[in-house]
Amino acid sequence: MTKTLMGYADVISAPPGGRIAFKVSSDDAKPYRAQIVRLIHGDTNPQGPGYHEQVVAGAEWSLAGRPQAVRPGSCLVIPATSAFSQLNSFGLNLLIWPTTPAKPDQVLSSLWAPDRRAGFILALSGADGLTLTLGDGSGGVVSVSLGAPVLARAWYRLDVSFDAPSGRVDLRQTPLARHPGVDDEGGVSRLVELRGLGRPDEPLVFAARVATDAPGFQGFYNGKIEAPRLLDAAGVAVGAWDFALGAEGQIVHDVSGHERHGRLWQGPSRAMTGHDWNGADYHWQGAKAGYGAIHFHDDDLLDAGWETDFSWAVPTDLRSGLYAARLTGAADEDYIPFVVRPAKDGPRARLLFLVPTASYQAYANEHLALDAAIAELVHDHLPVFGPNDLYLAQHRELGGSLYDRHSDGSGVFYSSRLRPILNMRPKYQSWLGGTGSALWQLNADTHLLAWLEQIGVAFDCIADEDLDAEGVEALAPYACVMTGTHPEYWSTAMRDALDAFRDRAGRIMYMGGNGLYWRIAYDPAGSGAIEVRRCEVGNGWITAPGEAYHAWGGEYGGLWRRIGRAPQTSVGVGFVGEGFDRSSYYRRLPASHDPRAAFVFEGVDDEVLGDFGLIGGGAAGLELDRTDPALGTPPNTLILARSEGHTANYLQTVEELLINYVNQTEISPVFGEMTLFETASGGAVFSTGSIAWAGSLSYNNYDNNIARVSGNVLRRFLDSVPFSAPLPARIKETI
């Protein structure tokens, strides 16, 4: 099946009565039908219960279908003004740090009316190097090229001017670091016939130019730009932009006194080190210098900007849950998932399932197995690609995940949900999901939702984005919060909310592995996009020195463990290692027979738990967590069970290592731990410490020891009777 139908919604969640707009591209312009469905079990594995969705009555559309394009690439747009269009003579100064200098047609700055060919374009033009193109709007177009080489990831000062009365063009390129044998410094002066710029009534654009035949921009540049200044004939600044100001947003400030502020397009990377960064300051907020750059990419994407095909008002009586708009064409289908929240003032279930949409976004459209040679080694099997993967491989314009690199090799800091996310889908199989069902993130989480439906426990859903926006008040109505299988990405507001909920006697069922791991920030402008800075420890990429602080909010990024709030402080366990082939099982520890844990094992006599399942064949697998008192596991934590028998593919995560040694895997095997602890306020936290856990719930028609343990915990956690939390007289079988 070739992928032709896809879309996205304008929101990730909506309450009853709220309206959702769906934006769809039918690449072959063929008609399609749309229906709203409740997602129950997204796993199509014939070894399991099978795919299950429920159609929502009265929510159906027949649509004509039309292609909608995605045009990535970032730039800075300064609105058109007569001060620009009246320029004939001009000067332009800026600093650049190009990352793909050999790529042709990379516009550094432009004031260009494409229809009349009026104005100027300053660009890096492949072998021609720095090139200034001038157009007078009357057919006269000239280009002057310097022809000097430009090194990648090196700073240059560029000084460009055009004197209209004389027709004199000056270009000068000055490297800030000189190297023997590299002739990258130079200048050229030339007289041209042109005598004016033909009143280009267009915005001044940095890192691109106004597109010729489509809305938007083209000629995108890869690299950093710093401190651009546009001068008039007298050498007086018409605009001068300081990129260090307001780096937390999309507005760029003019410091010339003319207030010609600009807006960024498609989210280039802000709060980036500039030409003068020297390590004296590591935080862009408060730094006196060193953070004057913006890094533009030709594949940045914050908003695909599609037109709405249909919209839907969520019925006021619709159950909260995970839903999707199912699109069905003649030759393809797609699902656009979203969360229906409970009504703000309506009745609530006692259980909340926190849909880890930040983590879905972090992996959105990942290309790891396509781009990284190590994917097969990590997985220990050939990566398997389906139609969505093949489409993503060809259509890089859909943007990358937070694990991917931009086309210039730099890391992707931002992930938007305003674009089709082809791996955030029911039925989707992921190479990351191990053997068996091969599920990851959203589709894996449907194992939990289907189990809740099976046992008949009512639950509400909210999205991570809701939690970030509303804090603990979003959790307060509930007795218990259940996580997804891999809730890995958390903003500070989200972690604060979860901890506050727990400390108010809330109960938490952490049903996954490698959760609460990376710190993120949501876009303060409300686009729903998230930012990560993979500092100190990387994955897919690692931040450059000095770029560890988020632009959005200015917090230090990276692992929560490095920030002093390891996952263990919230849920008792934290990431220790991973493998992506086969899963294993848990063996109960003596603490599982502690009277405090009796409710967990009611009706479970087995010592081995979860030696079955759809994710790798066991409940302990993919990514595993364990206790660590030094990282904040509460002292009254009971370690109920520990996984064992993992394959040699399960390796410690790098932040666990201070040094490597021979046969480390055998000497320090990776295992996950199942834990329980009570809180002083009468709450409690149960953790599985494994992504694969949920894949075992449905085994034997949901009658098995993993389902029983999960159900026992859930029933007790929904019971309002407070937990007593006596610290053991002596700490035995605890941490």
Add this chain to the structure above:
Amino acid sequence: MASAPTKAEHRAASPFGAASLDAVRAFRADPLGPHGPELARIVSLLRCGDVAGKYCLICVKPHAEWMIGRMSGQRGVPPVIDGNRVFTSLEAAEWAVFKLRWQAACGTAIDEDAL
């Protein structure tokens, strides 16, 4: 300073010792593993090539049918199907790719009758 062996030299020199046929038999018996240390070492070396031309599987029918693909190593160029054989198990596909890689590394095909 001696230069490090290239990947090709490394592959040619190391994986195919006297015990390697036992490893081949073990792979054929259980292509999805987990593999013993010697076989795991050989499999890892066979798999460590660059992305360009690297084998993958393309799912043509979920949980039922797969074909061998080759990756491009070029951004924006998707994997392409290599050959026309449709496999009905992941094990069979893994074994087929193992044989292709073995032949490319050794210069001779695995003589399955001799295993």
